[in-house]
Amino acid sequence: MELRSVTKTYGPVRALVSVSARFEAGRVTMVLGPNGSGKSTLLSIVGTLTRPTSGRVSHGSLGKTRAAVRAALGWVGHDSLCYGDLSGRENIELSAKLHGLDPAHAFEAARQRFDLGAFAERPFRTYSRGQRQRVALARALVQKPGLLLLDEPTTGLDAAGVERLREVVRAESARGAIVVVVTHDEPFAKSAGDDWLSLERGRIVEG
Ligand SMILES: Nc1ncnc2c1ncn2[C@@H]1O[C@H](COP(=O)(O)OP(=O)(O)OP(=O)(O)O)[C@@H](O)[C@H]1O
Numbered sequence: 001m002e003l004r005s006v007t008k009t010y011g012p013v014r015a016l017v018s019v020s021a022r023f024e025a026g027r028v029t030m031v032l033g034p035n036g037s038g039k040s041t042l043l044s045i046v047g048t049l050t051r052p053t054s055g056r057v058s059h060g061s062l063g064k065t066r067a068a069v070r071a072a073l074g075w076v077g078h079d080s081l082c083y084g085d086l087s088g089r090e091n092i093e094l095s096a097k098l099h100g101l102d103p104a105h106a107f108e109a110a111r112q113r114f115d116l117g118a119f120a121e122r123p124f125r126t127y128s129r130g131q132r133q134r135v136a137l138a139r140a141l142v143q144k145p146g147l148l149l150l151d152e153p154t155t156g157l158d159a160a161g162v163e164r165l166r167e168v169v170r171a172e173s174a175r176g177a178i179v180v181v182v183t184h185d186e187p188f189a190k191s192a193g194d195d196w197l198s199l200e201r202g203r204i205v206e207g
Contacts, residue, residue, distance in 0.1 A: 001022070001023040001046065001057075001058065001059050001060050001062065001147070001178055002020075002021070002022045002023070002056075002057075002058045002060070003019055003020055003021050003022075003042075003045070003046070003055065003056070003057055004020050004055055004056040004057075004058070005018045005019070005020055005054070005055040005056070006018070006019045006020070006045060006052045006054070006055035006056070006057060007019075007052060007053050007054045007055055008038075008041050008045060008050065008052050008053050008202075009053045014201075014202050015038045015041040015202055016038045016041055016042060016045070016052070016199075016202045017201070017202040017203045018055070018203070019038075019042065019055070019199075019202070019203070019204055020204075021197055021204065023046070023178045023180055024178065024195075025061075025146075025176050025177065025178050026173055026174070026176050026177075026178075027173060027178070027179070027194040027195055028169055028170070028173045028179040028180075028181065028192055028193050028194050028195070029178075029179070029180045029181070029193065029194070029195040029196070029197055030181050030183060030189040030192070030193035030195070030196045030197070031043070031180060031181065031182045031183070031197050031198075031199065032183065032184070032186070032189060032196060032197070032198045032199070033198050033199035033200055033205075034200065037199040037200050037201060037202065038199045038201075038202040039151075039182040039199055040077075040151055040182060041202075042182075042199065043077075043149050043151055043180060043182050045057060046147075046149060046180055047069075047070075047073055047075055047147070047149050048066045048069045048070060048073070059147070061146075062146050062147055062178070069147065071099075071143075072145055072146035072147050073145055073146075073147050073148075073149065074140035074141055074142075074143070074145030074147070074148040074149070074177075075140055075148075075149050075150075076133075076136045076137055076140050076149075076150050076151065076153055077149075077151040078151060078152065080124075080132055080133075080135070080136035080139075081136065081139065081140075082124045082132070082135060082136055082139060083124060084123060084124050084125030085123055085124075085125065086123065086124060087120060087121050087122055087123060087124065088116060088119065088120040088121075088122075088124055088127070088131070088135040088138075089107050089111075089116075089120045089121060091124055091135060091139050092106060092107045092110050092135065092138055092139050092142060093106065093107050095139045095140075095142045095143075096142050096143075099142060099143040101142065101143060106142050107120075110138035110139075110141075110142070113138065113168075114134045114135070114137065114138045114164075115134075116134065116135070116138070119131055120135070129155075129156035129157075130156060130157055130158065130161050133153065133156065133157060133161065133165075134161075134164075137153070137165070137168060141168075141172065144175065144177075145172075145177060146176070146177055146178065147177065147178045147180075148169075148172050148177050148178070148179045148180070149179075149180050149181075150169070150179070150180070150181045150182070150183075151182045152182060152183060152184065153165055153181060153183070154183060154185040154188050162185075162188055165188075165192075166188065166191055166192045169181065169192045170192060173194070181193070
């Protein structure tokens with residue numbers, strides 16, 4: 001997957017300025033940079049949720065159409081994309097159904113992988129932050145995405161939660177996914193990343 005000279009403006013604000021980068025299958029790219037440097041904008045362009053103002057985005061073998069890329073996309077952003085009135089189990093099962101997969105099988109796999117306890121039967125809105133994060137991640141991974149995008153995934157996680165996340169990120173890339181993670185957590189970025197890309201005022205400064 002590749003961005004070529006991608007610029008994104010919002011009125012007078014230049015969120016990204018001529019950004020070029022490659023993201024390889026089987027590698028984890030960490031996107032770093034201060035607040036407002038364009039990290040979330042980059043992620044949403046890569047995820048086809050935002051169109052660039054100029055420049056080119058190629059998703060390579062993930063697909064040529066937005067629909068194809070979105071079918072291959074696993075996304076955990078600031079918004080969990082989970083329904084608050086549904087339980088964790090129901091959220092995961094719903095995601096499985098939307099991808100044409102067996103819901104019970106998908107939930108059982110997620111339950112084991114993310115150690116989902118009795119809380120998985122309660123409404124999602126009652127969850128602690130760490131529980132939300134586990135279910136949101138489980139939901140995003142249901143269809144074994146070819147492209148996994150995570151925005152600040154360590155926020156609110158304890159040390160054990162961060163370690164589990166690191167293992168999941170490494171396992172997903174080892175499976176062959178392209179993984180792109182926006183983070184302010186430098187120890188996590190160092191330990192879980194293969195490639196690092198730093199943004200400052202919408203421009204790549206290294207990496
Ligand atoms: N929908 C929008 N409308 C107007 N300006 C926007 C919009 N989205 C982002 N911006 C602006 O673009 C710039 C980059 O924002 P972005 O959210 O990509 O930064 P970020 O690096 O993810 O920041 P943070 O670390 O605070 O999450 C900021 O100046 C922001 O205010």
